[in-house]
Amino acid sequence: MESVDRRLLVTGGAGFIGSHVVEAALADGWTVAVLDDLSSGRRAHVPSGVAFYEIDVRDAGGVQAAVRDFSPTVISHQAAQASVSVSVRDPLLDAEINIRGGLHILEAARTNKVHRIVFASTGGAIYGEVSSGAADECTPERPYSPYATSKFAFERYMETYRQQYGLQAISLRYANVYGPRQNPHGEAGVVAIFLQHLRKGEPLQINARQTLGDDGCLRDYVYVADVARANLAAARGDTPALLNVGTGQSTSTRALAEALAKEVGVTPILTSALPRPGDLKRSVLDSTLASSLLGTPTSLDAGLRQLVLWSELEDAAQTNF
Numbered sequence: 001m002e003s004v005d006r007r008l009l010v011t012g013g014a015g016f017i018g019s020h021v022v023e024a025a026l027a028d029g030w031t032v033a034v035l036d037d038l039s040s041g042r043r044a045h046v047p048s049g050v051a052f053y054e055i056d057v058r059d060a061g062g063v064q065a066a067v068r069d070f071s072p073t074v075i076s077h078q079a080a081q082a083s084v085s086v087s088v089r090d091p092l093l094d095a096e097i098n099i100r101g102g103l104h105i106l107e108a109a110r111t112n113k114v115h116r117i118v119f120a121s122t123g124g125a126i127y128g129e130v131s132s133g134a135a136d137e138c139t140p141e142r143p144y145s146p147y148a149t150s151k152f153a154f155e156r157y158m159e160t161y162r163q164q165y166g167l168q169a170i171s172l173r174y175a176n177v178y179g180p181r182q183n184p185h186g187e188a189g190v191v192a193i194f195l196q197h198l199r200k201g202e203p204l205q206i207n208a209r210q211t212l213g214d215d216g217c218l219r220d221y222v223y224v225a226d227v228a229r230a231n232l233a234a235a236r237g238d239t240p241a242l243l244n245v246g247t248g249q250s251t252s253t254r255a256l257a258e259a260l261a262k263e264v265g266v267t268p269i270l271t272s273a274l275p276r277p278g279d280l281k282r283s284v285l286d287s288t289l290a291s292s293l294l295g296t297p298t299s300l301d302a303g304l305r306q307l308v309l310w311s312e313l314e315d316a317a318q319t320n321f
Contacts, residue, residue: 005073006030007030007032007033008032008073008074009066009074010035010075010076011075011078011079012041012077012078013032013046014034014036014043015041015181016181016189017177017228018036018076018078019181020179020181020224021227022034022050024229025076026047032050032051033052034053035053035066035079036079037056039056053069059104060104060107064112068108068112073114074118075109075114075116075118077102079105080151081093081150083147084125084145084147084276084278085276085277087146094146094147095146098150098151099157102119102157103157106158106161106167110165110167115168116168116170116235117167117169118234118235119154119158119170120172121172121174123173123220123245124174124175124246124285125143125144125283126143126151126152127141127142127283127285128144129144130280130283130284134220134248134250134285134286134287135283135284136289137242139286144280168237169241170239170241171241172231172239173285174222175220175222175244175245175284176190176221176283177221177223177227178222178223178303179191179225179307179310180224180307180310180311190256191256191304195264198264198266199264199311201269203268206254206270206271206273207273208272209281210281212273213272215254217253217279218252218282219250219251219256219284220248220251220285221247222246222247223302229294230245233293239290240289243290244289244290246284246285246287247285247297248286248288249300259300
C-alpha cells in the first residue's frame, strides 16, 4: 500500500454502490466527502459528518469548486447514467453524463492535483457477448450498447490523462451488482425489482434471452460489499489499473427469481417477455485476479440472504417509526 493522505471524494456517494463505498472508506479510516445530485441517490444514505456537495457531474464549475474545497487525494467516481435501456433510448443523455460529466471529474482532478481516480466501469457490458467461459481482463472489449461504449470511452480518457498528466487511474469492471439500497424503481437492478415484486405478491417478468419463454439472460451477480472492498483496495493503490469485480458464476434470470423467492419464502409468479433492446444474452466475468487480491466473493445464495434480511429489518424500522 502506498503512503498517501487518505481523503476520498465519492461521486454518486448517496447512491446504491457509492454509499457502500463511503461506509467502507469511513471504516477504513479515510476522511470522506460525497458529490451527488440526488437524482437517484438519497441524502439519508450519507452518514452524518461527511461533507456533502449537491452537484451534477455535468456542472463543470460546481465539480471544480467541490474538488477544490475538499482537496481529495483520491476520487472514487461512481456517478453515472447506469441503465442500458435508457442508453439505447437516449444515447446523447448517456454520453452527456458518462463521458462529458466524467471529463469534468478528470479536469477537476488534474487541476487540483488529485493523486488517483478509481472508476466504476462495467465488465457486465463492456466485453459484449461472452458465449462461453468467462471474460478476463485480457478479453477484447466489444461494447454493444451506448452505455458500454460510454464507459469504455471514459476508460480511454483516463489512460490519456495518465499519459499526459500523470493522473493514476484504476478501472473496476463490475459484473451485475446487487445488495441493500439498490433502487427498485429504475430500469437497472433486476434483483431489487424482483425483491419488491415478490414482497408485494406481484409477478416477475423474465425477459427472454433468445426465445419467448426461455430462462432469460445469463449474468454474473456480485454482492455490493465485495464491490466496496474492491474500491477501497483500488483507492489504496493495492490493485492493478484494470480489475474485473465479479464471481465467475453464470445465473439465468429465471434461476435468480427462484433463488430470491426461496429466500423470501414465497412461490414466484413468473411471466415471459421478449428480449429487451441492448441486453446481452450472456455476460460472465473471470474474477480470478480480484479473488486473489480480495478473497473469495460472496456466493449468490449468501448475498440474497443478506439482502432479504436487510429489507426485513428496514421494513420493521419503518413500521416502528
